[in-house]
Each structure stands twice: as structure tokens, then as C-alpha cells.
Amino acid sequence: xxxxxxxxxxxxxxxxxxxxxxxxxxxxxxxxxxxxxxxxxxxxxxxxxxxxxxxxxxxxxxxxxxxxxxxxxxxxxxxxxxxxxxxxxxxxxxxxxxxxxxxxxxxxxxxxxxxxxxxxxxxxxxxxxxxxxxxxxxxxxxxxxxxxxxxxxxxxxxxxxxxxxxxxxxxxxxxxxxxxxxxxxxxxxxxxxxxxxxxxxxxxxxxxxxxxxxxxxxxxxxxxxxxxxxxxxxxxxxxxxxxxxxxxxxxxxxxxxxxxxxxxxxxxxxxxxxxxxxxxxxxxxxxxxxxxxxxxxxxxxxxxxxxxxxxxxxxxxxxxxxxxxxxxxxxxxxxxxxxxxxx
Numbered sequence: 001x002x003x004x005x006x007x008x009x010x011x012x013x014x015x016x017x018x019x020x021x022x023x024x025x026x027x028x029x030x031x032x033x034x035x036x037x038x039x040x041x042x043x044x045x046x047x048x049x050x051x052x053x054x055x056x057x058x059x060x061x062x063x064x065x066x067x068x069x070x071x072x073x074x075x076x077x078x079x080x081x082x083x084x085x086x087x088x089x090x091x092x093x094x095x096x097x098x099x100x101x102x103x104x105x106x107x108x109x110x111x112x113x114x115x116x117x118x119x120x121x122x123x124x125x126x127x128x129x130x131x132x133x134x135x136x137x138x139x140x141x142x143x144x145x146x147x148x149x150x151x152x153x154x155x156x157x158x159x160x161x162x163x164x165x166x167x168x169x170x171x172x173x174x175x176x177x178x179x180x181x182x183x184x185x186x187x188x189x190x191x192x193x194x195x196x197x198x199x200x201x202x203x204x205x206x207x208x209x210x211x212x213x214x215x216x217x218x219x220x221x222x223x224x225x226x227x228x229x230x231x232x233x234x235x236x237x238x239x240x241x242x243x244x245x246x247x248x249x250x251x252x253x254x255x256x257x258x259x260x261x262x263x264x265x266x267x268x269x270x271x272x273x274x275x276x277x278x279x280x281x282x283x284x285x286x287x288x289x290x291x292x293x294x295x296x297x298x299x300x301x302x303x304x305x306x307x308x309x310x311x312x313x314x315x316x317x318x319x320x321x322x323x324x325x326x327x328x329x330x331x332x333x334x335x336x337x338x339x340x341x342x343x
Contacts, residue, residue, distance in 0.1 A: 009219040009324060010269065016216040017271045020044065024273055030282075033170035040171060040198060043286040045212055047275055051282035055160040055204050059301060061110050067156040068106035074132050074153065075109055077102050078188075078231055079240045081127035085191035086226060086254060089242040095229035096252035099129070100240055113185045113299045126240065127187035135178030137303070138163045143175040154181055165200055165305055172198065176305040183301050190293035192221065192255045194323075196316070197306035202282035206297025211261040212273045215288040218323035220270045221255040228252050260292050288319040 025046045031039065039046055076083045076099035083099035104112075112128050135150075142150045143163055152158065164176050177197065194215070201208070213221075228251065232243040260266050261274065277283045285291060287309040309315060 005324070006219070009216075009322065012322070013214075013216045013219070013269065013271070016214060020214075022271060022273050024275060031167060033167045036167050036284075037171035039284060040286070043288075044214075045210075045273065045275060045286065045289065046284040047277065048282040048284060050280065051202050052280060053160065053162055053202070053303070055157070055301075055303065056280055058160050059157075059204055061114070061299070064157070065105075065107045065110065068154070069156070070105055071153065071156070072103040072105060073109065073130060074101050074136075075104055076100070076129045076131050077240065078127050078129075079125065081129070081187040081189055082191060082258075083129060083131060083188070084193075086256060086258070087229075087242060089229075089244075094226055095242055095244065096226040096254050097242055098228070098230045099131075100231040100233065102128075109183065110299060113183070127184075129182070129184035129188040131182055131184065131188075131190075133178075133180055135180065137161050137181050138176070138179040140175055140177040140308075157181070161303055168198075168200060168305065168307060172307055172310075174307060177308045178306045180304050180306070181301075182304070183299065184295060185299055186294070186296050188295065190291070192257055192260050192290055192292040194218065194288050194290045194319075195306070196287055196309040196319075198287050198309065199285040199304055199306055200282055201277065201285055201302060201304040203277045203279050204301040204303060205279055206295055206300030206302075207279070208277045208283075208300065208302060209261070209294040209296065210275045210277065210283065210285075211292040212275060212285070213260075213266075213270055213290040215290075215319050215322045217270050217290065218288075218319070220267045221290060221323070222257055222267075223253050223323065224256050225251040225253050255290075261294065287315070288322075 024044065025039075026049065027046060028049045030048055030051055078099045080087075085097065086094055087097045088094050109128060109130060132153075137152060137154055137158065138161075139150050141147055161179065161181070163179060169175060192211070192213075228245040228249045229242045230245065231240040233240050257265060260272065266272060275283060
């Protein structure tokens with residue numbers, strides 16, 4: 001990255017933090033459409049208390065197993081709980097690795113998650129996480145007037161999940177692009193990344209622990225280009241290994257920072273915000289905000305509604321500029337900034 005560009009991004013980050021700090025707003029009830037439109041305009045995370053959908057009271061293990069019956073669902077499997085993350089193969093080469101996807105019933109998934117908590121000696125070393133992220137509850141296309149409903153692995157659970165949030169839709173003038181279901185346990189984490197969506201994320205069971213950074217810290221995320229790979233196994237009983245994707249699979253630009261919630265894992269110039277979302281609460285996560293997610297509880301269940309970013313105007317141009325697209329920050333910059341902070 002050119003020194004002048006780097007200095008500009010550093011100054012923007014510092015000025016944004018000086019104006020906003022690391023505080024976040026807490027609402028004790030969900031906002032009105034007008035209130036939410038103002039929050040979107042400010043574009044900072046908000047913790048929303050007393051956010052309830054039918055799933056909050058209905059989704060026990062017994063209910064989920066009964067409703068889903070023998071239907072198979074797609075579950076991400078990794079050796080370490082780090083799906084869609086940077087990992088090294090046996091030769092030490094780094095890849096962006098997507099999870100192995102395995103079909104199983106809801107009963108099988110919940111049993112695997114419960115055994116790791118209740119009977120650790122019986123638990124597999126692998127991590128299982130329902131995280132398909134493809135609008136597995138609802139897709140945006142089917143929510144448009146006149147369109148037919150799309151098939152869903154979770155059709156029996158749809159009655160417990162609203163297809164949209166009224167105050168979001170009214171404020172943004174659009175339907176969600178996707179509604180997703182997430183089921184996992186503390187083995188699984190989500191590596192730090194940003195999304196081009198306005199995100200409403202609610203916890204049904206357990207708790208989610210977010211480490212958030214504003215778009216103005218995007219240049220500190222040490223993004224690099226990595227070859228693409230997936231976890232795979234030779235047979236149902238064999239261990240997972242990294243399988244490089246065939247050419248011409250394009251490389252993936254991804255943050256090289258792992259575990260940003262731990263001390264000293266982020267550059268000293270970054271400004272993290274830590275928010276825990278408990279069952280019955282929701283997080284408004286603005287588009288472009290970087291986030292790393294951990295979870296706690298024997299079984300953690302969450303839902304989220306993704307609303308497309310407004311591509312008109314300066315928003316997308318601004319977010320791309322803040323990431324330093326096309327640039328790689330020399331490691332020397334971190335050392336120079338640390339020295340400056342000490343003087």
C-alpha cells in the first residue's frame with residue numbers, strides 16, 4: 001500500500017474512533033421503522049432487547065426433532081470448528097478452506113452437539129455446524145410479490161420464523177435477501193469478515209459473542225489472497241483433509257487474523273467492540289462491519305435476516321476504499337505505528 005494511502009486510512013480510522021468511541025447503543029424494546037431508519041443512517045451496532053419470534057419459546061430439542069422427522073439437513077463439518085477460514089495443509093501451505101458438507105437428520109445433529117457437552121468422552125473431535133448461509137429458511141426471490149415459495153430443508157420450522165421484520169422492511173423499503181438458521185455449539189467459530197448486508201441477528205438458545213470492528217478499520221484486517229480448498233474425506237470413516245480446488249477456481253481475499261478477541265491478536269491501531277447477544281436479544285450489525293463470532297451453551301441456535309446494502313450513492317465505493325482493495329499492507333507499517341504509539 002502506498003504510504004500516502006496508508007496514512008489517509010489511518011487518519012480516517014483514528015478520526016472515526018475519536019468521534020464515536022467504542023460504545024454501542026442498547027434498546028430495551030425493538031425500534032419503530034422511523035427509529036430504525038435513523039440507526040441505519042448512523043450505521044453502528046445496536047443491541048436490541050426483548051426481541052421475540054415464535055421460535056424463542058418453541059424450539060426445544062424435542063420439538064425440533066419431532067417437526068423435522070427424517071428430513072436430512074446440510075451440516076458443515078470441520079476438524080477444528082473453523083469453517084470458511086484460513087488453514088494450513090500438511091506441507092504448511094495456507095488455503096481459504098470451506099467445510100465438508102454432510103447430510104444428517106436434526107436428531108443426529110442435536111445428538112452430536114449434545115454429546116460434546118454432556119459426554120465429552122463420546123464426542124467426535126470434529127465440529128458440526130448448521131451454517132449453510134444460503135437463505136436456508138427463506139430466500140429473497142420468494143418474498144417478492146407473485147413469486148412462488150422456494151423449497152427449504154426447514155419447511156416444517158418456517159411457521160416459527162417470520163419471513164421478514166416489519167420495522168426493517170418499512171425502514172429500508174425492501175424484503176430481506178435471505179433468512180438463515182444457525183445451529184452449533186462452542187466448538188465452532190466464525191472467522192473475521194465483513195458482509196454487504198444490513199444484518200438483524202437474534203439468538204434463540206445459548207449466547208453469541210461478537211468481536212466487531214468498524215469499516216474504518218478494514219485496512220487493519222491484513223487481507224491476503226489465498227488459494228481455495230475444501231475439507232474432504234476419502235471414506236465416511238476417514239479423517240478430514242484439505243483438498244485444493246481445481247483450476248480455474250479464483251483465489252479468495254480473506255483476513256489473515258485469527259482469534260481477534262484475544263489480547264494482542266489485532267494490530268494496536270484497531271478499535272474492537274465486544275458484544276454478547278443472549279437468547280431473546282438481537283444485534284443490528286450494519287453492512288461493512290467486520291465481525292468474528294464465538295458461541296457458548298450446549299446447543300446454540302440463531303436466526304438472521306440479511307437486507308441488501310444500498311448500492312447507489314457512495315456506500316459501496318466508500319467501503320471498498322476503506323478495505324484498501326488491491327493493496328497489501330507491509331508488515332513494517334504495524335511496527336512503525338506501534339513505535340509511534342509509544343512516543
